[in-house]
Structures are given as structure tokens and as C-alpha cells.
Amino acid sequence: MVTMNRTLVVAALKMAAPYIRLYKGKTFVLKAGGAIFASEEKTRALLEQVALLHHLGIRVVFVHGGGPQSTELAKALGIETVMVEGRRVTCEKTLEVSIMVLNGLVNTRILAHCRELKLPAVGLSGVDAGLIKARKRSREPIDFGYVGDIVEVDAEVLEKQLQLGYVPVVSPLSADNSGTILNINADTVASAIAVAMKAEKLILATGARGILENPKEPKSVVSYTDLAGLESLKRTGSLEDGMMPKASSIESALNGGVPRVHVISYQEPDALLLEVFTNEGTGTLVVKGVDSLTPEEQKAGALQHS
Secondary structure, eight states: OHHHHHHHHHHHHHHHHHHHHHHTTOEEEEEEOGGGGGOHHHHHHHHHHHHHHHHTTOEEEEEEOOHHHHHHHHHHTTOOOEEETTEEEBOHHHHHHHIIIIIIIIHHHHHHHHHHTTOOEEEEETTGGGSEEEEEOOOSSOOOBSBEEEEEEOHHHHHHHHHTTOEEEEESEEEOTTOOEEEOOHHHHHHHHHHHTTOSEEEEEESSSSOBSSTTOTTOBOOEEEHHHHHHHHHTTOOOTTHHHHHHHHHHHHHTTOOEEEEEETTSTTHHHHHHHOSSOSSEEEESOGGGSOHHHHHHHHHHTO
16 A cells, blocks of 8 residues: 555656646736635635645735625625626625625635645735726726726735745735725736736636536536637627636736636645646636647547546
């Protein structure tokens, strides 16, 4: 048994070595949806993987959401939650809830897990040091209330934290030039940060196994696609609810120069490590054009869910 385990460990290390050489010193932006933080076990499992990436020399910026927690607290306070095309409408009371949940409850809990794992992390929001400059979204055609559109990301704020050896943990709140706090979709924030940081990868961790060809069939994971394929999935109605803002964020990241975007499930054991260190991966890889994929990647993707 011991000999078998040693053999497996050595084989795994040999398989991962080329990826470690490739990504050491590179920047990954990882966004995790708020649903994962309802489970202490799943939160810790994901952060253990982040810690491993960090110790292997990969620079990770961690962006988090907090939608389910915000909805739960709003309900407890008697505040109605309104969603339009997967995006939250933010009135004054809802904004207060978002501030409490994102900058307080969720961010602090993530940092507490990081401390347990000896992962040096620092909590930030888009308000800190002008990290994210935003303006209030126009009321036309839909009034989203205190929701912001990103004007600029100051990459230097994050760069300084990374140079000091920290993992920035970013909540998706910002403010305009008058100091009005604005809520921003976390996928949008992650995409903008990935572009500004010239990240090697944007990784979106969600409840689904990846982008699904049929939203009602969990096993219909699209192994890899490109911008044209993503547009086709939109037209055929494959992208629903929370996947629509993700699709927009994926497009923005790829068009902004991020080479690869991954959609993985935090439900799958070690999904982040498998996505980074194997050709097969576990979720959906999206690139600007499929011709940028190696033949090995295309073959592995074809076999992934066969």
C-alpha cells in the first residue's frame, strides 16, 4: 500500500511539473460565488487549493460574492430582493445589507479560514485605496439602483499586495467620486481585475459543473468553447439566470487580453487543482478562438465527458 501511494504521488508530481513551471510567477484571478460560503467544509476545501497555488509561486487574487447571504439577511429584515437577468437591484436598504454581508460577514470569514491555513491574505473592497473606480449605472432601460459600472481598476493596489506575498481577498463593492457606495456584480469585478492585472487565467467557481449545453441536464458540460461558441449558446437559450452575467464577464476578459477563462464547480473535489494542472480539467475552458488550444487539450476536452 505504501509503495502504491508513493508511486501515485511521484506520478502526480511529474504530471504537474510542466504546469508549475509554466504558471510560477503568473497571476490568476479566482472568483467564488457566495453559495460556497454557506458551507464551512467547502470554503475550507477551496481555500486549501488556493493555498497550494500560492505556495507553488502562483499569484492569486480572490474575488468573492455574497448573493445568497445578502438574500437571507434581507429576508430576515423584511426587505424584498429583486433580480433582473441574474443581477440584483440595489435600493438603499439592500445596499446596507450588501455592505454588511460582503465587507463584513463573508470577507471576514474567508480571512479567518486563510489564517487557519497559514495563507497570508488581506481583505479589500473596491472602495479601498480607489481599487475600483465606478459610476452609478444609468436608469435606462432598467433602474438597478445603487449598482455601479466599472470605470477603472487600479492594478497597482493589488500589485503591491502581491509583491508583499499576500493573497488579496476582494469584495465587489466600490464608490463613485462623490463617495456614494455602489454594488457591482462579482463576476464583473473579477473580469475587470483580470484584465487590469494582465492575468494568465480568470477562474469562475460556481455551483454548476461548468457551462451546460442543456441547463436542465447537469452532465451536459461544454468541455471547451470560444467566443463564437459562447454566442451560439446564448442564441439557443443555454445560458440562463446567473450564467448570463458570467458569459458577459467571460467575453470582457477574453476581449481584454486574458488568454483563458475557466468555469468550474466548487462542488467537485479538488476541481481548481485539476483544472489548472491537467489537460482534462473538470469544467469548461473558454478561449477567444479554439485554434489557440493545443491538440492535446482539444483531445482531452473531447474525452472529458464522453
